[in-house]
Amino acid sequence: MGGSILGNRVLRKEDPKFLTTGGVYVDDLLDEPALLGALHVTYVRSTVAHGNITSIDTSDAVSMPGIVAVFTGKDLGLELVPSAYNPAATRTLLATDKVRFVGEPIVAIVSETREEGEDAIDAVIIDYDVLPALIDLEEAMASSTLLYEACGSNVVFDSMVLGLPDNTGDAYFADCEVVAKGRFINQRVAPCPLEVRGAAAAWGIDGRLTQWLSTQHAQGAVAPLAATNGVDPSKVHVKTPDVGGGFGAKIGAYPEELLLGVIAKRVGTPVRWRETRSESMVGLGHGRAQLQYVTIGGKRDGTVTHYQFWAIQDSGSWVDMGTILAPFMTRPMSSGVYAIPNIECRTTSVVTNTTPTVAYRGAGRPEATAAIERAMDIFALEVGMDAVEVRRKNLIPKFLTPHTTVVGQTYDVGDYETSLNKVLEAADYKGWRAKQKAARDSGAAKQIGIGVSVYVEITGGVGSGESAKVEIQDNGHALIYTGTSPHGQGHATSWAMLANEQTGIPIENIELVWGDTDLVPIGTGTMGSRSLQQGGNAVFAVAAELVNKAKSVAARLLEASEEDIVLDKDSATFHVAGTPAVAKTWADLALAEKQSGGLVHSDVINVAGATFPFGAHVAVVEVDVETGKVTHIAHTACDDAGKVLNPMLLEGQIHGGVAQGAAQALLEEVSYDPDGNPITSNLADYAFISAAELPSVTVVHMETPTPLNLIGAKGIGESGTIGATPAVQSAVVDAVSQFGVKHIDMPTTAEKVWAAIQSAR
Amino acid sequence: MKVTITVNGATHESDVEPRTLLVQYVRESLGLTGTNIGCDTSSCGACSLHLNGESVKSCTVLAVQADGGSVTTIEGLAKDGVMHPMQQAFMENHGLQCGYCTPGMVMAAISLLDENPSPTEEQVRIGIEGNLCRCTGYHNIVKSVLACANNK
Numbered sequence: 001m002g003g004s005i006l007g008n009r010v011l012r013k014e015d016p017k018f019l020t021t022g023g024v025y026v027d028d029l030l031d032e033p034a035l036l037g038a039l040h041v042t043y044v045r046s047t048v049a050h051g052n053i054t055s056i057d058t059s060d061a062v063s064m065p066g067i068v069a070v071f072t073g074k075d076l077g078l079e080l081v082p083s084a085y086n087p088a089a090t091r092t093l094l095a096t097d098k099v100r101f102v103g104e105p106i107v108a109i110v111s112e113t114r115e116e117g118e119d120a121i122d123a124v125i126i127d128y129d130v131l132p133a134l135i136d137l138e139e140a141m142a143s144s145t146l147l148y149e150a151c152g153s154n155v156v157f158d159s160m161v162l163g164l165p166d167n168t169g170d171a172y173f174a175d176c177e178v179v180a181k182g183r184f185i186n187q188r189v190a191p192c193p194l195e196v197r198g199a200a201a202a203w204g205i206d207g208r209l210t211q212w213l214s215t216q217h218a219q220g221a222v223a224p225l226a227a228t229n230g231v232d233p234s235k236v237h238v239k240t241p242d243v244g245g246g247f248g249a250k251i252g253a254y255p256e257e258l259l260l261g262v263i264a265k266r267v268g269t270p271v272r273w274r275e276t277r278s279e280s281m282v283g284l285g286h287g288r289a290q291l292q293y294v295t296i297g298g299k300r301d302g303t304v305t306h307y308q309f310w311a312i313q314d315s316g317s318w319v320d321m322g323t324i325l326a327p328f329m330t331r332p333m334s335s336g337v338y339a340i341p342n343i344e345c346r347t348t349s350v351v352t353n354t355t356p357t358v359a360y361r362g363a364g365r366p367e368a369t370a371a372i373e374r375a376m377d378i379f380a381l382e383v384g385m386d387a388v389e390v391r392r393k394n395l396i397p398k399f400l401t402p403h404t405t406v407v408g409q410t411y412d413v414g415d416y417e418t419s420l421n422k423v424l425e426a427a428d429y430k431g432w433r434a435k436q437k438a439a440r441d442s443g444a445a446k447q448i449g450i451g452v453s454v455y456v457e458i459t460g461g462v463g464s465g466e467s468a469k470v471e472i473q474d475n476g477h478a479l480i481y482t483g484t485s486p487h488g489q490g491h492a493t494s495w496a497m498l499a500n501e502q503t504g505i506p507i508e509n510i511e512l513v514w515g516d517t518d519l520v521p522i523g524t525g526t527m528g529s530r531s532l533q534q535g536g537n538a539v540f541a542v543a544a545e546l547v548n549k550a551k552s553v554a555a556r557l558l559e560a561s562e563e564d565i566v567l568d569k570d571s572a573t574f575h576v577a578g579t580p581a582v583a584k585t586w587a588d589l590a591l592a593e594k595q596s597g598g599l600v601h602s603d604v605i606n607v608a609g610a611t612f613p614f615g616a617h618v619a620v621v622e623v624d625v626e627t628g629k630v631t632h633i634a635h636t637a638c639d640d641a642g643k644v645l646n647p648m649l650l651e652g653q654i655h656g657g658v659a660q661g662a663a664q665a666l667l668e669e670v671s672y673d674p675d676g677n678p679i680t681s682n683l684a685d686y687a688f689i690s691a692a693e694l695p696s697v698t699v700v701h702m703e704t705p706t707p708l709n710l711i712g713a714k715g716i717g718e719s720g721t722i723g724a725t726p727a728v729q730s731a732v733v734d735a736v737s738q739f740g741v742k743h744i745d746m747p748t749t750a751e752k753v754w755a756a757i758q759s760a761r
Numbered sequence: 762m763k764v765t766i767t768v769n770g771a772t773h774e775s776d777v778e779p780r781t782l783l784v785q786y787v788r789e790s791l792g793l794t795g796t797n798i799g800c801d802t803s804s805c806g807a808c809s810l811h812l813n814g815e816s817v818k819s820c821t822v823l824a825v826q827a828d829g830g831s832v833t834t835i836e837g838l839a840k841d842g843v844m845h846p847m848q849q850a851f852m853e854n855h856g857l858q859c860g861y862c863t864p865g866m867v868m869a870a871i872s873l874l875d876e877n878p879s880p881t882e883e884q885v886r887i888g889i890e891g892n893l894c895r896c897t898g899y900h901n902i903v904k905s906v907l908a909c910a911n912n913k
Contacts, residue, residue: 244860
C-alpha cells in the first residue's frame with residue numbers, strides 16, 4: 001500500500017504546456033472559430049480627472065482607415081447603473097455627462113485591426129468643463145464639490161451606518177500611562193498582473209452571448225453581463241481561458257468588458273478587446289489606499305490596554321469593492337494577534353477623482369495588520385522596550401477552540417507565540433541584533449534594520465462553500481469540475497491530488513474544468529484565499545461520495561454486498577474483500593453506468609466558516625544612511641495555513657506574497673499630480689519590483705489544522721503579503737531609529753528615508 | 762515590406778507593415794502565441810525571444826529589422842518532445858505560476874547562462890531584472906536558473 005499523496009511536493013501538471021507552447025490567454029484565441037473575423041474595440045478615455053463633458057465629436061474618427069463604427073454612451077443607449085455598495089452612486093458604463101478619473105472610458109471605436117483603432121483615438125474630440133479634481137482623501141471628505149451629487153457627500157460608506165460606534169477621541173486614553181499616536185499612509189498600489197485585461201464577445205445564432213474573459217470569477221460575471229446586454233442570464237455563457245494573474249483586481253467585470261456584447265450586437269460581428277499596459281495602469285482597479293489614524297495606549301510595562309484606529313479608505317472614483325474592504329475586512333481584523341481589551345475602530349470610505357479601488361492581494365487585511373503592527377512599534381519605542389517583547393507581552397495565548405476578539409471577530413485556532421518563536425530562531429534574530437549593534441557602534445554608512453511582524457488574517461470569508469463534480473470517463477480517467485478559478489495557483493494539480501487520494505486514479509489521468517459557466521454553473525471563483533478550503537474541500541468530499549457510488553456499482557457487477565467492496569487505491573480497482581484477483585476498474589464501472597447517466601457525482605459542499613491563518617515574519621534591511629537607499633537583504637516567513645496539501649505550491653504562494661508585500665513597503669506607489677493626472681501610468685514609471693530588489697525567502701513551516709473543513713486547510717494566497725509589508729517597513733524604520741526616526745511612510749524610498757534622517761537629526 | 766525570417770528552424774517569407782513589431786509578427790502572422798505582450802514600454806520582458814541567438818525584447822524590434830535573421834521562440838525550445846534543460850528546471854523548481862511571464866523569462870534565462878554559465882544568485886537576480894514576474898516573487902525563478910546552471 002502506497003502512502004498518501006497529500007502533503008507531497010507534487011510537480012505541476014499544468015507546467016509542460018506553459019513551458020513549451022505557452023498558456024492560451026484571451027488574446028491568444030486566434031483560432032477560435034466563434035471569433036473568426038472579430039473586430040477590435042478600442043476605448044477613448046478621459047484625459048481629465050473631473051469634468052462635465054460638453055461635446056463629443058466622432059465624425060473624423062469614423063472616416064479613418066479601418067474604422068467600422070464609433071459609439072458614445074448615448075449612441076449605445078446606456079442607462080445609469082447603481083453601485084452595488086451605495087445605490088445613490090450611479091454611472092453609465094461609458095461616461096456621457098461627467099467624467100470622474102483620468103482613464104474613464106467615454107467612446108468605443110470598432111476597427112478592423114487593433115492598430116487602426118489606436119490610430120483613431122486622437123481623432124475623437126471631447127470637450128470638457130473641467131471641475132476641481134479631488135485627489136487628497138481628507139480634502140475630498142471636506143469638499144463641497146461632489147463626485148456623486150445624489151450621495152450628498154463624498155463619504156460613500158461609513159462603518160457608523162452599520163450601527164457601529166464612532167471613535168471617542170483622546171478621552172479614551174485617560175487611564176493610560178503611555179500613549180502613542182500615528183498617522184500612517186497605506187499607499188495606493190497597482191495590482192499589475194502580467195496579463196492585462198482582455199475579453200471577447202460573440203453572439204450565437206441561438207441568441208446566446210459567449211463572452212471570453214480574463215477573470216477570477218466567471219460565474220460572477222454572468223449577472224452583470226446579462227443586465228448590460230438586456231438578456232436573461234441563461235443567455236450568457238462565460239468562458240475563462242488561461243489567466244495571467246489577477247491578485248484580486250480581476251474579480252469583478254469592468255465596463256470595458258461588459259460592453260463588448262452590446263457592441264458586437266450593434267456591428268453584427270464578434271469583437272475582441274485587449275487593453276495596453278498604459279490603459280491597464282489606470283483602468284484596472286487599484287489596491288490599498290488607506291489613510292490611517294491610530295492611537296495606542298497602555299502601561300509602562302508594555303501592556304497595551306487601548307487602541308483606537310480610524311481607517312479612511314480611498315474608494316477612487318467609483319463605489320467599487322475597495323469601498324467595503326475597510327469596514328468588512330480591515331475593521332474585523334483590527335485587533336490583530338493581540339489581546340487588547342479596548343478597541344475603537346471606525347472606517348470611512350471616500351470617493352476621489354482617481355482610479356476605483358478594488359481587492360488586491362490581502363484586500364483589507366494587510367491594512368489592518370500594518371496599522372496594528374506599526375502601532376505596536378511606536379508603542380514599543382515609547383515604553384523603551386524591544387519590539388518583539390512588546391508583542392510577546394500582548395499576544396493572545398494559544399487557543400484551539402474559537403476565540404472572539406473585542407471587535408467581535410471569532411478566530412478558529414491560533415498559536416501566535418510559537419510562530420513568533422520559530423521565525424525568530426530561523427531568522428537568527430539575536431544574531432542580526434548583534435550585527436546591528438556592531439554597525440551602529442562603528443558608525444558605518446550602511447546600517448542594519450530588523451523588522452518583525454506577527455499577524456492573523458481571515459481567509460475563505462467569501463462564499464460559504466463551493467461546487468464540485470467528479471465524472472469518470474469511458475477510459476477510467478476523471479474529469480473534475482470546480483467552481484474555483486485558478487490563475488497560477490495550481491488547482492489542476494492540487495485538485496487532482498485530492499481526487500487521487502479518494503479514488504486512486506493517477507493524477508496524470510485527472511483533468512480539471514473551470515471557468516466555463518455552461519459546464520460549471522455554480523462557482524464563487526478564486527479570491528480571498530478561499531480555493532483550497534472551499535473548492536478543494538468540495539472536490540475531496542464529492543470524490544469520496546463518488547467512491548461510495550462506485551462501490552455500489554461494483555457490488556452489483558461482482559454480485560456481492562456493498563459493504564464487502566474494497567477500493568484498492570494503488571491499482572485504482574474495486575474488488576470483494578479477500579478476493580483481489582477479480583477486480584473492476586473505474587472504466588468498467590463507468591461503462592456499466594453509461595446507460596444510466598454515467599458514473600458521476602456533483603454537489604455543493606458547505607464549510608463551517610472562515611479560517612484565520614497566522615504567522616510571523618522577520619525582515620532585514622540594509623540602509624545607506626548617507627543616501628537613504630534601502631536594500632532588503634533577508635526575509636524569513638513562518639506562515640501557518642493549517643494542513644498543507646502541497647508544500648511546493650504553498651511556498652510559491654508565500655514567495656509571491658512576500659514580494660508584493662515588500663514591493664509596497666519599499667517601492668511601489670500609484671501617484672497623481674494635483675490635477676489628477678496619473679504619473680505612474682506605465683511600467684517604466686511605476687516601480688514594479690524586480691528580482692534585483694528582493695532577497696530569497698526562508699520559509700518556516702508550521703501546521704495548526706482548522707477544524708472547519710475536512711482537509712484542515714486554511715488559506716495561504718495572501719499571508720505572505722500581510723506579514724511581509726509591516727515587517728519590511730518596520731525594518732527600514734528600525735535601521736534609522738538610532739537617529740530618532742519613529743516612522744516612515746511607505747514606500748520607504750531613498751528620498752523619504754534620507755529626509756526622515758535629516759529631519760530627525 | 763517583404764521579409765524572410767527563420768523562426769524555430771522554418772523559413773517564412775512574409776509581407777509586413779513597416780511598423781509591425783517582431784512580437785506582433787510571431788504572434789499574429791505566424792500564430793506563435795507563446796510569446797506574450799505585458800507592457801508598452803519595453804519594461805516587462807514578457808515578449809523576450811532569441812534573435813540570432815541572443816535574447817531581445819521583441820516589442821522593441823521591428824519585424825523588418827529581423828529580416829534575414831533567425832528567431833527562436835518558446836515553441837522552438839523543446840526537441841523531439843524533450844524539454845530544454847531550462848524548461849525542465851522551471852518545472853522542477855516551481856519557477857512559474859500563472860505562466861504569463863514564463864516564455865520570456867525562460868528565453869532570457871537561457872541567454873543569461875549563455876553569457877555567464879556559472880552565475881551567482883546576485884548575478885542571476887541582476888541578469889533577469891528586465892523580466893518582470895508578479896506571481897513567484899522571483900525566488901523559484903532564481904532557483905530554477907541556478908539549478909539549470911549547476912546541471913550543465
